[in-house]
Each structure stands twice: as C-alpha cells, then as structure tokens.
Amino acid sequence: MSIFGFKKKQEYSAKEILKQLDKCAGEFTFPMLDNGYVYPIHSKLSAYRDEKRWAIIIEVIGFNYRSGGHNGISNCLHIFGNCIKTEPGTDNANFLYITDDSTDDLTFDEEYLESLNPRAKTMMLREKEIDINHNRDFYLKKGIKLEDDDKIFVWEFMRGLEPEYNMEFEATEEEIKQRIPYDLPKIMELNEWHHPDCADSELPSKNETFKQIAKVLETGRTEFYKPTNKPNNHWKNWPDGGTL
Template sequence: MFGLKKKRDYSAKEILTQLDNCAEEFTFPMLDNGYIYPIHSKLSAYRNEKRWALIIEIIGFNYRGGGHNGINNCLHIFGNCINTNPGTDNANFLFITDNSSDIPTFDDEYEESLNPNAKTMTLRGKEILITHSREFYLNKGIELEESDKILVWEFLRGLEPEFNKDFEATEEEIRDRIPTDIPKILELTEWFHPDCADSELPSNNETFQQIAKVLETGRKEFYKPKNSPNNHWKNWPDGGAL
C-alpha cells in the first residue's frame, strides 16, 4: 500500500536513550577518566533490520592496576542483541601485553615506568622492541614527566600509530560478544567524543546522533561530521591525572 512505511525494530531515539543511560551510570567511555591514561580508541557499528550493536574500544593504562595488569583494551558494548548489560563489565577487558623474558618490562616497585634493562615486551603474543630513547618520544609529541625514566603510558603512546592494530580487539574477540552474522556498517578511529566528565550526553553529541541515524536507516551517508575529531589522547589531559 502506498504511503505506508515499514516499521523498524529499533529507532535512533532508542539507541541514544541506551547510550545516555550508560553515560549516566558511568559505563559509557569517559576519555578523561582520572584513573586511566588514554592510549588509543576505536568505534565499530553493526546492524541489520532487526538488530544493532556498537562497540567502542578504549585502550589505556590504569595506574591502579600497575604494569601489565594496568594495560588493557576495555570494550564498551551496546545494542539490542548483546548477551550482557549495555556498557562494560569485567568480561570485556582484554589484557594484551606481558613480559617477554626474565627481565620485567617495568620497574619492580611501582610498575609505573620502563625497566631500563628491558629490551622487548610481548604484545599480542609477539615480541616488540622497547625504545628507551627520550628523543624518540619527544619527536612523537609525548612530553616526558620524569627526567630519568619513561612512564608506562608514555611508552604505550610511543607505540601508536604503528601498533594500533595490535591494541585493537580481534574479529574473534568481537564476535564472541555480538552475533556473528550481523554486518559491520561503520568503523572509526577518529571521531568527536562527548565530554562525559562535564555531563555531556551522547544524545547531545553530533557523532552519536549521526551514528544512531546510520544504525536506524542503514545509510552511511548520514555520518557527515562537522566537528573535528577529538578522541586522540592529547585532547584529554585529565585522563589518568587523579
């Protein structure tokens, strides 16, 4: 019949409501979380006519964990087809680094700085070289806080962008958490993120308004951001500052 529109199984409004609820419960990504130094982030959106899912990966260093226990990729998972509560939980933390030899990667006492004797570290099961050159970090725009050591988050920031793919979740890790048959429609490593610490909600943010519309309609052209990306760690100096 002419004039009738097919009723969708979900709407952009419902998507934004779920994201807002998580933001109010502090389970939506807060890039200036005072306990976590941000390193890298990624956003992936999935949909079909009946289901939607959104995964935001926040790779960072939680100094309360210390050392490799503090390095993780925290998956924030939203949708109407997920098997956990929207947001994040303990099962959605991916620990991706470890020592690669008998020499610990980080200092023994606080595990907050590079061990000056460490030459390699394991990332995703493969050994990578550790750089101790201060000039290397300064050339990447990383301001070193201490004159005689390189702190864990400074070291990790020195690994991007070359090792960003290793920081990110694998397809298997993603599909363990959302249906295997739901197609990906959007993938971003740069976007304009809301300032959740200042009580800005996703529903008031251009990025998530547009992503919700993409998910609702299946039309990627609705994602046309005017705001410049701000999710890089340099834009969130209060992250880890507590």
C-alpha cells in the same frame, strides 16, 4: 518490502539507541576519555546493524595506574545494542589484556610497576615480541612530553607505540564476535570522531557524532554521518585522563 508492497517497519529507532547510550553515561559505563584513573592511549569505534539488530563497540585502550604494569594495560570494550550478550556498557569480562613480559627481562620497574625497566629490551604484545625503545628523543618527536627526567612511564611508552601497533591494541574479529551476534554486519568503523565530554555532563544524545551514528543505524544509510566537529578522541585532547 513486504509482499503487499508496504515498507517493513524498522525494529528500532535512533531515539531508542540514544536513550540507551545516555543511560550508560549516567551509570558511568559509557567511555569517559578523561577518566581520572586511566591514561588514554588509543580508541576505536565500530557500529553494526541489520533490520532488527544494532550494536556499537567503543574500544578504549589505556593504562590504569591503580593496577600497574601489564595488569594496568588493557583494551576496555564498551558494548551497546539490542542483541548483545552482556548488559549495555562494560564489565570485567570486557577487558582485554594485551601485553606481557618477554623472556629477556621484566618490562617495568618492580617497585611501582609504572615505568620502564631500563634493562628491558623487548615486551610481548598480543604474543608478538616487540622492541622497547628507551630513546627519549623518539618520544619527544612523537609529541609525547616525558614527565620525569630519568624515567619513561608506562603510558608514555604505550603512546609511543602508536600508530604502528594500533592493530595489535585493538580487539580481533573473534573477540568482537564473542560479544555480539556472529552474523551481524558491520556498517561503520571510526578511528577518529568527536567524543562527548562526559565529565562535563555532555550526553551522547547531545553529541553530533552519536546522533548521526544513531541515524545511520536506524536507516542503514552511512551518508547520515557527516561530522562538522573536529575529531577529539586522541589522547592529547584529554590531558586529565589518569591524573587523579
């Protein structure tokens, strides 16, 4: 409210937000959860705003088999907004590599870097040593269908760490604040949402989730987020991811 009693004009609109998201979708820098080169593992969405600034960060943790091993496991941050420190979308600086070998053995097979080393007992996740589970029943009980009778592939192993290690998968507050203004308040955080099928040409502006999020950012009112569609961002809903 100004000193004259008139409402201060909003610095941005839902329409402008959706226009940026659509542009990134057209340039393939908006998250495509069935990316043929990346097996999806986990995802998270955070939205930030004040009267002048807005930002959306979508984290997509996955395994890119073209890189293999620890170099293939990353959290790719897709960053959008009118105050961000990079171009909207994603770039090489927004990949967070979160795993490494422990001192006991190599985590993955040396030849292809695509399956667990049967001798490996531990792995480093965010500089924290965690146990490696080779029990096939463990994965089956989590609804993870193992593709090979004699191997546990990297993406199967990583999916087996959900949900217990989701916080270690996700970006830290410091990693986020390196990419958006430090004082920009968070207004929403989602671990489940209905994501557009970008491979089928669905644009964010036509997707209920992002239309509602854009309205929340424009108004500062979280009650505008009232999804009616079931969440679909879980990896099980994107079976074509990583299958090229």
